[in-house]
Amino acid sequence: MDVAADTYFLTSLVAILVIINPLSTIGIFLSLTKGQKAAEQNRVAFLTSLVAFIILFFFALTGLWLFKIYSITIDSFRIAGGIALLIIGLRMLFPPPEQKSRDVRKDLIYIVPLAIPMTSGPGAISTVVLLAGQVAGLWQEFLLWAAVFAACSINYLVLRFSEKIDRILGQEGLTALIRIMGLIVCAIGVQFITTGLAAVFPKLAGA
Numbered sequence: 001m002d003v004a005a006d007t008y009f010l011t012s013l014v015a016i017l018v019i020i021n022p023l024s025t026i027g028i029f030l031s032l033t034k035g036q037k038a039a040e041q042n043r044v045a046f047l048t049s050l051v052a053f054i055i056l057f058f059f060a061l062t063g064l065w066l067f068k069i070y071s072i073t074i075d076s077f078r079i080a081g082g083i084a085l086l087i088i089g090l091r092m093l094f095p096p097p098e099q100k101s102r103d104v105r106k107d108l109i110y111i112v113p114l115a116i117p118m119t120s121g122p123g124a125i126s127t128v129v130l131l132a133g134q135v136a137g138l139w140q141e142f143l144l145w146a147a148v149f150a151a152c153s154i155n156y157l158v159l160r161f162s163e164k165i166d167r168i169l170g171q172e173g174l175t176a177l178i179r180i181m182g183l184i185v186c187a188i189g190v191q192f193i194t195t196g197l198a199a200v201f202p203k204l205a206g207a
Contacts, residue, residue: 008140012131012147018184019085019123020052020151022158023177024092026166028118029159032109044110045159051115053152056128060144063129074133075199081126082192085185088123092182119155123185130192 029048033041067077128148135141158165166174 005139005143008134009143009147012144013150015127015131015188016056016124016147016151017154018181018188019088019127020119020155021092021178021181021185022119022155023165023174023181025114025118025155025159026162026174029114029162030166032106032114042160044114045156045162047110048114048119048159049152049156051111052119052124052155053149055116055120056124056148056152057145059125060128060132060148063125063132074130075196077126078130078133078192078196079200081130082189082194082196084126085123085189085192087189088121089182089185089187089189092178092185119152127188 029045033044036044064074066072067074128144131144131147132141135144169177
C-alpha cells in the first residue's frame with residue numbers, strides 16, 4: 001500500500017468513525033436493551049452495525065451515480081454536506097434538551113433508532129458520499145469499503161462492550177469524549193464547506 005492509499009484509508013476511517021460516533025449511542029443502546037440477556041444485547045449490537053454497513057456501503061457505491069441523475073455536482077454536495085456536518089457537530093458540542101423518546105418496536109430497535117439515524121444518519125451518509133467523490137481508482141474504492149467496514153466493526157465492539165465502557169468512563173468521561181468528537185465533526189464540516197466554495201468560486205481560493 002503506497003503512502004497516498006494509506007493516508008486515504010486512515011482519513012476515511014477517522015472521518016466515518018467520528019461521524020458515526022458509537023460512544024454517543026451507548027446511552028440509548030443500554031436503555032433500549034435494558035433487561036435483555038447478554039446474548040440478545042450482542043445480537044442487537046451486531047445487527048445494528050450490519051444494517052449501518054449495508055446502508056453506508058450502498059451510498060458509497062451509488063452516491064455519485066445519483067448525483068448524475070439529478071445533475072448535482074460533488075462540490076455542491078460537499079458544501080451541503082459540510083453544513084449538515086457542522087450542524088451535527090454543534091449539536092454534539094451543545095446538545096439540545098432531552099425529549100421524551102417515542103415508542104419503538106423492541107424487535108426492530110437495531111434498525112430504528114440504532115442503525116437509522118444513530119449510526120448511519122445523514123451525516124455519515126454525506127461523509128461516505130463525499131469520500132467516494134475523492135476516489136482515484138479501483139484500489140481507493142476498495143479502501144473506502146474497507147474503511148466503512150472497519151468503522152462499523154468498531155461500532156459493534158463499542159456496543160458489544162457498552163456496559164463496561166459506561167462503567168469505566170462514567171457519564172462525565174463519555175460526555176467529554178463526545179464533545180471532543182463534536183469539535184472534530186465541526187472541523188470536518190468547515191473543511192468540506194471551504195473546499196466546495198473554493199471549487200465553485202475559484203477567486204476565493206486565490207484571495
